[in-house]
Amino acid sequence: MRGSAMRLARAQWAPLVALAVLSLLSALLAVAVPSRTAAGYDRAAAAAIGPAADLRVDGKASGSRAWAALPSDAALATNTVTWQQLLPRSLAEVAGDPEPSVTTERLPVPGRFSAPRLLYLGWDPGSWSRVRVVAGGPAVNPPAETRDDIRVMVSAKFAGQLGYKVGDRMDLGGLAVRISGLYEPLNAADPFWTPRPGQLHAVKVDLGGDAGQADAGTALMDAGGYTRVARESDTQFTFSWRFPIRGGDVDAGDAGAMAGDLGAFRSAVQGRAGFVPCVVVTALDDRLTEFAGRLHTARSVLGLAFGGLAAVAAGVLLLAAGLLGERLRPVLGTMRARGASLRQLAAPACGLTALAVLPSALLGYLAGRLLDAGPPQPVSLYAIAALAVAALLVPAAMVWRERGGGLGPVADRRDDLVAGRPSTRRLVLDVLLVALALIGVVLLRERGASAGTDPLVAAVPVLLGAALGVIVLRAYPYLLRAAVPALRRRSGAVGFLGLARAARQNLVGALPLVVLLLAATVAGFTATVDTALRDGQVRASWSEIGGDARIEAGPLDDAALARIRSLPGVTGALPARVITYVSTSSDPAPMTVVGVDLDAYRELAPAVPGIPSHSGVYLSPLAARTMGTGAVTLNRPGMSPIDVKPAGQIEHLPGQEPGTAFVVVPYKLIAGEKGFASQVFVTGHPDVKDLRAAAPGRDVLLRQDALRAMTDVPMVIVVHETFRDGALIGGAFGLLAVLLVLVVGARARAGTVAHLRALGLSRRQSRGLALVEIAPVLLCAVGAGWVLGLLLPEITGPVVDLRPYTDGFAVTAHVPGWPALLGLVGALLLAAAVAVAVDRLFDARPGTVLRTGE
Structure with a gap:
């Protein structure tokens, strides 16, 4: 057989x-x-989390209430252990050592400067161990001291940028602080500093509205300095416990578990009694949802x-x-x-x-x-x-x-x-x-x-x-x-x-x-x-940028537009006037008016989807709910009123965020308005450096960059x-x-x-x-x-x-x-x-x- x-x-x-x-x-x-x-x-999960992801527990309190809630180093350490123990398993496995800190609200610095100045006072134990004093001495505030200025340290780079030196004194609205020393980071490339740029150099901070930007930075103080600020003023403090997330350790299964555990952790933090109300602040929600x-x-x-x-x-x-x-x-x-x-x-x-x-x-x-x-x-x-x-x-x-x-x-x-x-x-x-x-x-x-x-x-x-x-x-x-x-x-x-x-x-x-x-x-x-x-x-890249490139400009004159059109590789350039904070007489809700020649735009960039086939006045869905379908007058300070009658709706226009209120009008209606921002839609393949040189100080967005952000x-x-x-x-x-x-x-x-x-x-x-x-x-x-x-x-x-x-x-x-x-x-x-x-x-x-x- x-x-x-x-x-x-x-x-x-x-x-x-x-x-x-x-x-x-x-x-x-x-x-x-x-x-x-x-x-x-x-790999996609790790990339979605990112290398600088974090999870923070933040609470706010002012003056004596802040000091009563967190009176000492021991209280800071105790709360650190508490939050760490509340972390669900999926978050605890990828979270690094907690980084507690206490920071004041932004305090205006009096004086005449080229730009307004703001200063934050921070008590950050992790920062103290990662710096070395290069001038003066450390910012030590003895507990028994109550009359002298509060000693702080700033980075040597911050001091050089804004002209400060050891011994300088600043009156911050009733708080007198003196720079006792200048420091440098032991390792400026340490990821620890990524969420703390103000501790290393001056940063720009928006003041809101049309007020522009201010130069801001963070001065380091010790626990004694925090105690004095809390007991001697009504300054508001932000208590923060940052948990850095090791994105490289996250896999697809972890990402799914983390999304569910974030909600549980948020509920546990908000339900904790005996401390100031705290919330969980993180970008992980959006990142995990997108992933x-x-x-x-x-x-x-x-x-x-x-x-x-x-x-x-x-x-x-x-x-x-x-x-x-x-x-x-x-x-x-x-x-x-x-x-x-x-x-x-x-x-x-x-x-x-x-x-x-x-x-x-x-x-x-x-x-x-x-x-x-x-x-x-x-x-x-x-x-x-x-x-x-x-x-x-x-x-x-x-x-x-x-x-x-x-x-x-x-x-x-x-x-x-x-x-x-x-x-x-x-x-x-x-x-x-x-x-x-x-x-x-x-x-x-x-x-x-x-x-x-x-x-x-x-x-x-x-x-x-x-x-x-x-x-x-x-x-x-x-x-x-x-x-x-x-x-x-x-x-x-x-x-x-x-x-x-x-x-x-x-x-x-x-x-x-x-x-x-x-x-x-x-x-x-x-x-x-x-x-x-x-x-x-x-x-989608055409829909986002509106051309091969889009220049986000301030007030744009004919000479600048001619320079852009004359660049090698540019086959077309079309301006659009953008006026924000426009409203109607019947509804003060602000909206944006965009003046653009739609006929010329369709001819310039036919690949842009969703552009109406005829010129006229078109409303975004949100603006349509505000304005209705009848004739209205649009106006704002500094702009001549214009009477418009909507011809239809437009779902999306490059340069305008989805879901916002905007009105598209023929360019000739607002061509004479001066002092307002402009956009230039560019087609062709110009050299990026030439394009930026032709529009100095303006933001240039490239369609290839938008496409690469989606394909990579x-x-x-x-x-x-x-x-x-x-x-x-x-x-x-x-x-x-x-x-x-x-x-x-x-x-x-x-x-x-x-x-x-x-x-x-x-x-x-x-x-x-x-x-x-x-x-x-x-x-x-x-x-x-x-x-x-x-x-x-x-x-x-x-x-x-x-x-x-x-x-x-x-x-x-x-x-x-x-x-x-x-x-x-x-x-x-x-x-x-x-x-x-x-x-x-x-x-x-x-x-x-x-x-x-x-």
Whole structure:
């Protein structure tokens, strides 16, 4: 028995090797692809958190109330421990050591200066340990001292910028402070200083409204200085405990947990009694919310691609196992006719398949882990197990087919696609599959984006592909039958013979059609969504900037505009006048008036979406709710009143924040207004330095920078790379399916071709015959699958929502670009080349195949 099994294995070495190689590749990819994607999610989470993220607990109190709440170093340390203990586990694992500090409100510095000056007084124990005194002495305030000036230290750079020196005295509204020393940081690059720039140098602070900016800085004092300020004045203090977040330690799972725990921590902080009311201040909420939206979209969209890839891999394995079963079918039939039981048939059939699949799957799993593409994913084990079970079920089905004893009409019946008669059971299964696919689409669209990573999302493309494959298999014989009569009337025999051989393929031989269809569906879907994402980001960059560049200028004269237009590379420049704090006589709510020539703007930058097709007065949605639809007068101090009548609404205008109140009017209505800000929309590719030089002191925003900010996001990179890899892997599996069928059936085909060669078929006609045999499967499968892939974004609807990657800009489905179409044509040509190469490799002379008398 053992010897017969070995002989059987040697006789079937080709399909066994093919099955083993495909099992290894499938297991390897089942490990590497999800792990690599998960690693990309983790990198995206770390980037979303950022290197300078923090979490602060802030409380405010004034004067004696502040001192009563926090009277000493011990009280500061006690509260530090309290807040640290309240941190939920997900936050505590990524939070650094707490950094407590106490800072006064901003205090005006009296005197005549080029710009107003403000000073903050800070008690920051962490700063004291990170500086060295370079002039004077440390700011030490003995507890018993109550009459002398409060001693403070400032940085040497701050003193040099604003002209201070050791011994200078400042009267801060009843608080007399004296600079006792100057310091320098031990390490200016220490991340500790990132949220404390005022302790190292002077910073600019907005005073609000039209008051301009002030020079501000922070002076360090000790605990004694804090005590004196609290007890001798009503100055307001901000108590702050900063927890730096180590963004590099955050993965995608941590980010999800942190989002939920932030709310719990905020409630715990606000509910704490016995201290001044405190709140949690952090940018993590917005960052985690944005990351969660991007992660949800990525998992939803990539889940569709992964589901298709898994189906393609399963199809190729089933194909290999089916071809092995077909090769074993005569042997099993003979054994069954000689009295072997089904269990005895299962030993060689299932045993050979298991020998090829199980060790290879294990090696593939180990190789995937050795690649260390990312953290291991449980789904990898489930996928490998499912693929192995599917492959082992094929020989079991082959054994079950021999339950009739290998005799009777079942053994003699033709089961090729053209002559075969589908059973009632198969018809019911086909109808059930189509109905299940339709139900899945309806449920998916009803659930919309909330479907998320539900298995239904990943199953819908597979169900649609399988249903379409069933339909194509039903139509395939009729297409062949319709083509044969036309070819029969032609003088050449290659076309007729090729289609006749294609029609004689049985269901296992036609399985490549379904595999290729699924592979083409994955490639079409990924190419379509990838193109849609790229195009959507480009449109979003135009919508944000309004041109290739936008200059945010102050009052702009004609000479400056002429300089901009004369720059090399500038193809157009259009000014817009921006007047803020405008209101109507009936409603004092402020809004912004933007004067721009819309006709000229559409001609200058036609790629900017949402610009009205006619000139006139247009209101943002918020301004429309304020002004209504009737004629109104717009005015403000320093501006001549203008009467306008709205012609419609405009959702967005470059340079204006979404959701704000603004009015777009023809430029000529406010062209004469002087002293107001301007914008210049520029098209072309000018040198950035020249553009900044032509508009000195003005902010220049580039569309390429806005586009780069969207495309260089780690999550977007993960999506693009996964789409690219998915298309390549799907195409590679499709070509493997073609190669497998050609190689496994090459020897039998060589015998048939040898007979035809004896009848006069030339070598060149033999190559043409190989192409004609494979052409129907390739064209039907790839064509149907590609069309389904193009339609999938529309079919799945709200699941493929790419707005988190385009700054909220809506993305519509697009036709794939030229690279994808060229790749499709290249794959078809490569498949044809493989068919010709296999025909040449297994070419047999008639004298070596035919026997005497044939």
